[in-house]
Amino acid sequence: MRKACNLFITVGLLLVGCSQAEQTVIGAEEWRESPTLVKEVVITDDGKTGDFVFRIGDNGKLGFGEYGPFIAGEPQKHMWHFWGEKEVLTKPFKVVGVSKETDEEVTVFEFPSNHVLAPNSGADHHIPSMMTLPSEGLWKLEAYFGEKLFGNVIVNVEKP
Numbered sequence: 481m482r483k484a485c486n487l488f489i490t491v492g493l494l495l496v497g498c499s500q501a502e503q504t505v506i507g508a509e510e511w512r513e514s515p516t517l518v519k520e521v522v523i524t525d526d527g528k529t530g531d532f533v534f535r536i537g538d539n540g541k542l543g544f545g546e547y548g549p550f551i552a553g554e555p556q557k558h559m560w561h562f563w564g565e566k567e568v569l570t571k572p573f574k575v576v577g578v579s580k581e582t583d584e585e586v587t588v589f590e591f592p593s594n595h596v597l598a599p600n601s602g603a604d605h606h607i608p609s610m611m612t613l614p615s616e617g618l619w620k621l622e623a624y625f626g627e628k629l630f631g632n633v634i635v636n637v638e639k640p
Contacts, residue, residue, distance in 0.1 A: 511580045511618050514538065514633045516546075534561075539631040542623055544609075550619075550637040555612040560623070561603035562630070569605040570595055571626035577611075580618040588613065588621060613637045 515536050523530040533546040545559040562569050573591040578584070589609045600606035613619050616639050622632045 511620070511634060513618065513636050535633050535635065537623070537631040537633045542631045543633065550611075550613055550635050552616045552637050552640050553612065553614060554640060555610045558609050558611055559600075560607045560609060561600065562605045562607075563603055564605075564630075566597055566604075568625050568628075568630070569597060573607055574624045575609070575611065576622045576624065577613055578620045578622065579615060580620070582615070584614070586614060 517534045517536065519532045519534075520529050521532045522528070534543055535546055536543045541563045543561055545561070547557050550556065560573075570593055572593045573589075574587060575589040577586045577588040588611045591607050591609070597605045598607075611621075613635075616637050618634060619637055620632050620634050623630045
């Protein structure tokens with residue numbers, strides 16, 4: 481009986497310890513640059529090649545094409561691509577940037593609602609944008625349709 485009681489207490493403590501450790505890992509937010517797909521493409525008439533970089537969002541339903549690295553304080557063109565329902569994708573679109581280092585939040589881009597989807601490169605919808613992030617470091621770009629968070633992308637912003 482005593483061995484059974486000790487075993488029960490030991491197993492109980494292990495389960496409690498494991499569940500607390502799991503909660504800590506789940507609750508911790510990781511700040512890692514979002515993954516990319518890179519494809520070599522021809523960029524000039526004489527056959528010169530370059531890389532096309534597509535940054536993938538956290539939920540697989542959004543991403544954007546990059547035309548070079550993010551440089552602090554410099555505006556840069558990005559083409560957002562989305563997969564989803566028309567009812568969501570035609571609401572007003574907004575990107576809010578959050579700095580990992582300072583917790584600063586800035587509205588990076590806004591696009592009024594439209595009533596027509598614009599499919600592009602296999603995506604259900606796309607929106608061109610000019611975005612500027614004010615300082616170097618990791619930034620989370622939170623993409624909203626209406627007031628609802630659609631997903632996010634984490635980028636590294638370089639010094640000018």
